Structure formats: C-alpha cells, structure tokens
Amino acid sequence: MNIKSSRRDFLKGSLATGAMLVIGLNSDGVLAAGTADATLNPFVKISSDGSLTVILKHFEMGQGTSTGLTTLIAEELDVEWDKVQTEFAPADVSKYANLMMGMQGTGGSTSIANSYLQYRKAGAAAREVLIRAAADKWGVAPSDIRIEKGILKAGNKSAHFGEVIAEAAKLTPSAEPTLKKSSDFKLIGNTRIHRKDHISKTNGKAIFALDVKVPGMVYVVILHKPQFGAKLKSFDASKAKNIEGFIDAKALPTNEGVAVYANSTWNALQAREAIVADWDLSKAEMRSSDQMFNDATALLDNPAYSVRGDREEARKGNMSAAKKLDIEFRLPFLAHAPMEPQNCVIEPTKTGVIVHDGCQMPTLVQQMVADILQLKTENVLVNTVYAGGSFGRRANPTSDYVTEAAMAFSLLGGKTPVKLVWSREDDIHAGYFRPLAVHKVSVGLDNQGTIVGWDHRIASKSIMKGTFLEAMAVQNNIDNSSTEGCADTGYEIPSMSVGLSDFITPVTALWWRSVGHSVTGIVMEVTMDMAAKAAGEDPVDFRLKMLPGNTPAQKRMANVLKMAADKADWKKPLPAGWGRGIAVHESFGSFVAEVIEISTKGDDIKIERVVCAVDCGLIINPDVVTAQIESGVGYGLGAAMRNQISFTDGIIDQSNFPDYEPLRIADIGKIDVYQVKSDEAPSGIGEPGVPPSGPALINAIADATGKRVTYLPLSENGVNFA
Amino acid sequence: MNYKIKINGTTKEVDVAPGTPLLWVIRDSLDLTGTKFGCGVASCGACTVHVDGSPVRSCQTFIEDVSDQEIITIEGIDGKVAHEVQKAWQELDVVQCGYCQSGQIMSAIGLLSETPKPTDENIDDYMSGNACRCATYQRIRAAIHLASKNLEG
Numbered sequence: 003m004n005i006k007s008s009r010r011d012f013l014k015g016s017l018a019t020g021a022m023l024v025i026g027l028n029s030d031g032v033l034a035a036g037t038a039d040a041t042l043n044p045f046v047k048i049s050s051d052g053s054l055t056v057i058l059k060h061f062e063m064g065q066g067t068s069t070g071l072t073t074l075i076a077e078e079l080d081v082e083w084d085k086v087q088t089e090f091a092p093a094d095v096s097k098y099a100n101l102m103m104g105m106q107g108t109g110g111s112t113s114i115a116n117s118y119l120q121y122r123k124a125g126a127a128a129r130e131v132l133i134r135a136a137a138d139k140w141g142v143a144p145s146d147i148r149i150e151k152g153i154l155k156a157g158n159k160s161a162h163f164g165e166v167i168a169e170a171a172k173l174t175p176s177a178e179p180t181l182k183k184s185s186d187f188k189l190i191g192n193t194r195i196h197r198k199d200h201i202s203k204t205n206g207k208a209i210f211a212l213d214v215k216v217p218g219m220v221y222v223v224i225l226h227k228p229q230f231g232a233k234l235k236s237f238d239a240s241k242a243k244n245i246e247g248f249i250d251a252k253a254l255p256t257n258e259g260v261a262v263y264a265n266s267t268w269n270a271l272q273a274r275e276a277i278v279a280d281w282d283l284s285k286a287e288m289r290s291s292d293q294m295f296n297d298a299t300a301l302l303d304n305p306a307y308s309v310r311g312d313r314e315e316a317r318k319g320n321m322s323a324a325k326k327l328d329i330e331f332r333l334p335f336l337a338h339a340p341m342e343p344q345n346c347v348i349e350p351t352k353t354g355v356i357v358h359d360g361c362q363m364p365t366l367v368q369q370m371v372a373d374i375l376q377l378k379t380e381n382v383l384v385n386t387v388y389a390g391g392s393f394g395r396r397a398n399p400t401s402d403y404v405t406e407a408a409m410a411f412s413l414l415g416g417k418t419p420v421k422l423v424w425s426r427e428d429d430i431h432a433g434y435f436r437p438l439a440v441h442k443v444s445v446g447l448d449n450q451g452t453i454v455g456w457d458h459r460i461a462s463k464s465i466m467k468g469t470f471l472e473a474m475a476v477q478n479n480i481d482n483s484s485t486e487g488c489a490d491t492g493y494e495i496p497s498m499s500v501g502l503s504d505f506i507t508p509v510t511a512l513w514w515r516s517v518g519h520s521v522t523g524i525v526m527e528v529t530m531d532m533a534a535k536a537a538g539e540d541p542v543d544f545r546l547k548m549l550p551g552n553t554p555a556q557k558r559m560a561n562v563l564k565m566a567a568d569k570a571d572w573k574k575p576l577p578a579g580w581g582r583g584i585a586v587h588e589s590f591g592s593f594v595a596e597v598i599e600i601s602t603k604g605d606d607i608k609i610e611r612v613v614c615a616v617d618c619g620l621i622i623n624p625d626v627v628t629a630q631i632e633s634g635v636g637y638g639l640g641a642a643m644r645n646q647i648s649f650t651d652g653i654i655d656q657s658n659f660p661d662y663e664p665l666r667i668a669d670i671g672k673i674d675v676y677q678v679k680s681d682e683a684p685s686g687i688g689e690p691g692v693p694p695s696g697p698a699l700i701n702a703i704a705d706a707t708g709k710r711v712t713y714l715p716l717s718e719n720g721v722n723f724a
Numbered sequence: 725m726n727y728k729i730k731i732n733g734t735t736k737e738v739d740v741a742p743g744t745p746l747l748w749v750i751r752d753s754l755d756l757t758g759t760k761f762g763c764g765v766a767s768c769g770a771c772t773v774h775v776d777g778s779p780v781r782s783c784q785t786f787i788e789d790v791s792d793q794e795i796i797t798i799e800g801i802d803g804k805v806a807h808e809v810q811k812a813w814q815e816l817d818v819v820q821c822g823y824c825q826s827g828q829i830m831s832a833i834g835l836l837s838e839t840p841k842p843t844d845e846n847i848d849d850y851m852s853g854n855a856c857r858c859a860t861y862q863r864i865r866a867a868i869h870l871a872s873k874n875l876e877g
C-alpha cells in the first residue's frame with residue numbers, strides 16, 4: 003500500500019537487480035540493449051520470469067497515456083496484454099524528454115504524438131534482440147522464429163523471454179528496427195483491451211500523491227495570501243498553540259503565505275484556522291470582476307498588436323456589407339479544480355530529496371526544488387504516482403505547489419519529510435486560472451451571404467509572458483495562446499483581421515484544458531452560427547462553404563462536421579421545445595465536431611444528447627479516444643454552464659464545490675462518439691473534445707429559445723438548467 | 725484522545741483530536757488511503773464510506789459519531805453487489821484519473837442494495853452527490869445498469 007512498497011517500487015527502477023533485459027536509450031540517444039546495471043534508462047524491462055514492464059515517460063492523470071504507451075511496446079512484442087506491467091519513469095530529461103517539448107513533461111496533448119515511433123521502436127528493438135538471441139541458442143534463422151503470446155517459438159522449440167535475456171542483453175539492436183506492418187496489428191486499434199489502471203482504480207489500491215506516507219512525516223498546509231499581489235507583513239500563531247498536534251508556523255520566504263505544520267492533515271487545517279495574518283495590499287489586485295471586464299473591454303478599441311490581416315480593410319468590408327453583426331464575448335477566469343487537490347511529499351535522502359508527486363513536469367520540478375534546496379539537480383529524485391486529474395494545473399512554470407512544499411521542507415530544517423496538502427479552498431483560490439478574455443467580433447455579410455469583413459479584437463491576460471516560456475511562445479509581443487484557434491482558423495475568411503491587447507493583472511494565468519482554444523472555440527463557433535443565421539443559411543452548409551478543401555486541415559474539418567451532422571440526423575425535425583446546435587474546431591492537430599440536442603421545460607434547459615465526430619489521426623486505443631472525448635465534452639460543458647472565478651475587491655468569490663459547482667451526472671445525457679479511420683500521424687486527444695462543447699450548447703440554446711448568450715457562464719447570464 | 729473504531733471487520737484504536745472527521749482518521753491514522761479527500765464539505769462524494777451498510781460522506785462524519793457503528797471502506801467491501809459493481813466498472817473501463825471512483829463505487833453499491841433495478845433517473849438522483857471532474861458519468865450509468873443486470877442473472 004503506502005510508504006514502503008511505493009518507495010521500494012521506486013528504488014527498484016534505479017537499483018541493479020541482475021537478471022533483467024532492458025531496452026532503452028544509451029548516452030548517445032541510441033536504442034541499446036543491456037542488463038539492469040547497464041547505464042541505460044529503459045523503456046522496456048524484461049525480467050527473468052519473462053514478464054514485461056513498460057516504463058512510462060508520461061504521467062497518468064486519467065488521459066489514458068499509461069495504456070497508450072504500453073500498447074505501442076506490447077504490440078511490437080506480441081505479448082499478452084493483461085500480463086504487461088507499467089512503471090513511471092524517474093526524472094531524467096536526457097532519456098525521457100517529451101520530444102515535442104525538449105523537457106520531461108506531459109501537456110499539449112502530445113503524449114502519443116511524440117512517443118508513437120519512439121515507443122514502437124523500443125518494442126521492436128526488444129523483439130529483435132530476443133529473437134536473435136533465441137536463434138543463436140537454437141541454431142535456427144531469426145526468420146524461423148515467431149512470438150506468440152509472449153513465447154518465442156521455432157518448430158517444436160519454445161522459450162519465454164526470460165530464458166534468453168542474458169544473451170539478448172549482449173546484442174546491439176539495429177538503429178532502425180523493423181516495425182510491424184499495420185495489417186498485423188493486434189493491439190493498436192483494438193477496441194477490446196482494457197485500460198492498464200482499470201483494476202487498481204476500482205479497488206482503492208492505486209496510489210496518488212495524497213496516499214504517500216513516509217516514516218516521520220509531518221503535514222503542512224499553507225495560509226495563502228487573500229489577494230493576488232498581497233505580501234505577508236506579520237502573523238500571530240499564538241492561538242494555534244492550543245490546537246492538538248500543532249508543530250510550528252513559519253512565513254514562506256516569498257512572503258506569500260505561512261506554512262503551518264502539524265502531526266495530521268486535520269490538525270494542520272485546524273491550526274491554520276487559528277492563525278491571524280496581516281497583509282500588505284499596496285500592490286494587490288483590488289478590482290472586482292465588473293471592473294476587470296470593463297477595463298479589458300476598453301482595450302479593444304485600439305488593439306496593441308496586429309495579429310492577422312489589415313484592420314482597415316476588414317472595416318471597409320464591414321461598411322459596405324448588407325448585413326452586420328457586432329458581438330461581444332466575455333469569458334471569465336476558470337479554475338481547473340482537478341478532483342485531487344494539489345499535494346506532494348518531500349522526503350530527504352542521503353544526497354538530496356525524493357519528491358513524491360503526481361508529477362506532470364519532472365524536469366521543472368527537479369530544477370525548482372534543486373534551486374530552493376541548493377542541491378544538484380540529479381540529487382532531486384522524482385517518484386511519479388497517479389495524478390487525480392490535472393487539466394493543465396499540475397504543469398506550472400513555477401511548479402507552485404511543489405515549490406511551496408520545498409520551502410516548507412527547508413524551513414523545518416531539511417531533515418523531516420513533509421507532506422504538503424491543499425484543501426479545495428486552496429485549489430480554488432491559488433490562481434493559475436484560465437485567463438479572463440473579452441472578444442469583440444464585427445462581421446459583415448453581402449447579399450449572397452458571403453463574409454466580406456471580419457474585424458476581431460481580443461483582450462486577455464497572457465499566459466506565457468513573464469514565464470520562462472516567453473522566448474519560445476511569444477513572437478512580436480503576441481502570445482499565441484491568446485489567439486490560437488482564431489487567427490489561425492481553418493475557415494477560408496480572406497477579410498479577417500485580428501488584433502490583440504494584453505489585459506494586465508497580478509491574477510496568475512495558466513493553460514486550462516485546451517488552452518486558448520477553450521476561449522476561441524466558443525467565440526469562433528458562436529460567431530459562425532450567428533453569421534449563418536444572418537445569411538439565412540443552414541449552419542452546417544454555411545460552414546462548409548468556408549471549408550472548400552483548399553488545405554488538408556479544411557478537408558478534415560469539413561469531414562468531421564459532415565460526419566457529426568449525419569450521425570445526429572441534423573436535418574430531422576426535433577420535438578417541440580427542443581433545440582440543436584453544432585460546432586467544429588481544430589486543436590492539437592485533431593478535429594472534433596459536436597452536435598448537442600437540448601430540451602426545454604418552461605425556463606429550464608436540459609442537455610439530452612451529444613454526438614461527436616473525431617479525427618485524431620491513427621487511433622491507438624479507440625476506447626481511450628472515446629473516453630477522452632466524453633471527458634472533454636463534460637469538462638467544457640460544466641464550465642460553460644456554471645463555472646467562473648469572480649472577484650469582489652480583489653477577493654475571489656468562490657471557495658469550494660458548492661459555489662464552483664462541477665458538472666453532475668444528471669446534467670448530461672448520452673454522448674455518442676464516432677471516429678474517423680485515418681492513417682495520419684496520431685495527434686492529440688486529451689484536450690480537443692473541449693472547444694466545440696460550449697459553443698454547440700450556446701448554439702442549441704439559441705435554436706430552442708432564440709436567446710443568444712455570449713457572456714459566460716450561462717447560469718449567470720439568464721440560462722437555467724434543469 | 726483515544727477512540728475505538730470498528731472498521732472493515734476489525735476494531736482499531738486511534739489517537740486523534742476530538743471532532744476529527746472520520747475521513748482523516750481513515751486516511752492519516754489507519755493508512756486506508758482508498759478513501760479520498762475532494763472537498764471536505766460533503767459536496768463531492770470522494771470520501772464516501774459505508775456506515776452500518778449505508779453510504780455516508782466521511783468528511784462530515786466525526787469520530788464521535790461512529791463509536792458503535794460498522795465502517796466499511798473500499799478496501800473492505802465484500803459480497804455479491806460489491807463484486808458485481810467492481811466487475812462492471814472494470815468491464816466498461818469507467819475510470820479515468822480514478823480519484824473519485826472509490827466514492828462512486830461505494831455510492832453505487834448503496835444504490836443497488838436499495839434499488840436492485842434502478843432507472844436512469846434513479847441513478848442520476850442517487851449519484852448526484854458524487855462529482856467526477858473527468859466526467860465519466862455516462863459510463864457510471866452504464867456500469868450500474870450492467871451490475872444490476874448481472875445481479876439478476
């Protein structure tokens with residue numbers, strides 16, 4: 003269960019245990035074979051009993067990557083699926099980097115996309131050396147050997163992998179091992195294989211960071227600043243001394259909070275309640291939400307940066323247009339609210355520490371912790387465990403909660419293991435929100451229903467500016483994450499101009515499942531729907547007109563749009579009081595269209611059915627793809643329906659699930675997911691289900707009620723849900 | 725202070741502050757970590773355990789409230805209903821991050837024990853206190869129906 007076994011499992015990864023074949027990258031980054039004590043960081047481990055363990059360079063937050071990566075290696079090795087084990091990789095950027103990021107980490111829906119060939123090659127290399135070793139042993143040609151259910155066979159000879167690993171470890175695999183033909187796939191594309199975590203997550207045995215307990219550990223919670231930008235002046239812990247189990251309270255060196263230590267989580271939470279702190283608010287955000295929105299809106303008149311097109315041209319087009327639309331969208335800050343509130347354990351070792359964490363960015367965590375504790379990076383080990391959701395939150399340029407834990411560990415003397423626990427209130431208040439955004443879109447149509455002017459202005463808090471990612475993600479002052487999915491839309495809109503201004507606030511911002519697309523999907527697809535209506539055209543036909551197939555992206559977008567419409571019986575009349583809306587969006591290389599049907603009863607709206615069509619290239623695990631679309635739809639809809647982080651005098655109005663109400667089971671009916679068969683390179687799936695969900699709902703509400711809501715969340719803007 | 729607690733068929737003694745929620749007794753004192761913390765205010769269901777056979781939110785149940793009661797956590801569930809629920813969850817690959825799922829399963833066992841053949845509406849009503857941020861709801865509904873069917877046969 004906790005402590006000891008999880009530590010032992012972790013150490014197993016780095017200790018030499020003799021009889022084991024490992025396939026991984028050597029120091030030149032070339033695939034190589036060796037024994038457990040070879041200086042290889044493996045993707046594949048085969049032990050003397052023949053069993054296979056796949057090492058996962060990406061963490062598992064529910065998105066199914068532990069299943070996907072394992073499928074790739076198990077496929078090449080022809081082993082029995084249920085017998086394959088998995089293990090999270092240690093932190094080592096030289097071996098386990100995300101090839102699309104240049105550091106070890108998970109995000110941007112890249113896990114399968116960047117690992118697809120790397121993991122298949124590792125599996126194929128293992129297959130090759132195992133077969134060559136068996137061929138030598140038996141005196142037969144490698145081509146005479148086949149693998150069935152993890153057993154090497156030739157004529158009447160057979161052996162499990164463990165019987166040839168000693169010989170296999172001495173062989174050098176070819177640099178480009180032969181990959182299986184796709185016509186021979188048994189696991190890739192298989193709809194019947196189960197998730198690797200489907201048992202441990204149904205019997206309470208799966209270990210999350212909150213479950214880690216090490217001997218002598220103390221618990222720490224943080225009394226956080228009340229407003230963004232506030233700094234601690236002083237605090238009084240005298241009343242906390244009466245709380246059972248209270249150990250100590252210390253100001254964080256950043257002056258952004260007080261670390262409160264106790265002998266249990268509950269006692270630490272109680273002691274925190276008893277502490278009184280005084281804050282310097284001179285640089286704090288003190289505005290309320292209305293003021294923030296008004297300030298952001300004021301930035302739209304003269305955009306600071308021109309992102310696309312010529313604004314004067316777009317406005318000229320609009321002036322001569324037969325019909326004009328002026329639409330303003332207001333989208334609030336959003337918390338990620340993963341089910342497991344952020345937490346981690348820091349445990350001392352002889353030379354440094356181990357961080358036990360549902361770790362999304364091992365490279366960053368290593369650097370941040372090494373920095374705070376004045377350690378060599380390699381002496382910060384990371385034990386990655388399951389993460390109870392993330393939706394982007396655990397990947398943080400400042401590694402915020404791990405940093406807090408490291409400071410708390412250090413403040414206590416650096417010898418006592420600490421477990422940092424955030425309450426749900428900490429999670430809702432801690433910032434790193436999906437940024438607030440205001441969009442103004444002016445669209446002009448001629449008498450044929452053709453768009454002749456599209457003047458689009460955005461004000462949003464930049465996610466990337468001021469972080470170490472700025473150099474990479476910001477060009478000409480333009481933070482791509484504020485405009486992605488809009489300025490680079492797949493639609494053919496020659497007259498489109500896009501301008502951007504940065505909304506400035508100390509409230510911290512972060513990528514929230516689908517990042518900029520979580521905003522632009524709504525803006526673009528609601529605007530499209532309104533333009534179709536203004537043109538008097540069917541929303542599907544209108545969009546298809548602007549997807550003439552000039553680019554591969556346009557073809558794929560049009561294809562999922564038609565597929566979703568078709569599967570949803572788009573043109574079939576609905577019962578009285580019902581409505582239907584559609585949206586399509588490209589993100590992370592994938593294309594998703596969604597049709598939402600709603601019913602109304604009096605003033606109340608109910609989501610009855612969602613029909614989705616997805617094209618994410620080659621599909622490794624069809625059921626994981628379906629699950630991720632279901633999940634993305636639910637995540638996007640819950641937020642659009644009722645979630646916002648709002649402020650009164652700089653203080654967040656929400657604090658826990660009762661006022662940051664998650665989507666509930668009764669909120670949503672059936673979700674049908676249809677997949678496009680494709681041989682394109684695999685692209686993202688964890689995020690692309692989100693962007694079309696909100697706009698499809700908004701469009702369905704307009705269809706049913708005639709009411710078009712462009713301020714979110716819907717529940718705060720005149721829409722009731724049953 | 726010392727308290728006796730009957731959990732998963734055995735009696736244990738724990739030393740905790742008066743008023744400590746059962747959740748933290750289970751997790752921090754007894755090291756039964758399958759029961760999760762999600763909100764602390766009875767709003768998410770991640771902490772659901774059975775007290776005398778009925779699902780309750782352990783974050784709002786206090787150590788003093790359970791002096792004589794039988795507590796069962798996800799680690800201690802047993803019997804036909806529990807078995808079929810877990811099997812259905814596995815068969816349909818309900819879990820994603822998995823963090824809410826102990827609580828979902830504890831509630832689903834409660835539902836099927838009371839209502840062996842629930843309608844969608846029964847399920848939506850009974851399970852509405854169990855949030856899933858990964859939105860696995862459609863599979864939860866399907867898994868409850870599947871378990872119900874298998875219990876019949």
Ligand code: FES
Pocket residue numbers: 760761762763764765766767768769770771772781782783784
């Ligand atoms: S932790 Fe008890 S209901 Fe959320």
Ligand code: FES
Pocket residue numbers: 064341390391819820821822823824825855856857858859860
């Ligand atoms: S499976 Fe992640 S919260 Fe339910």
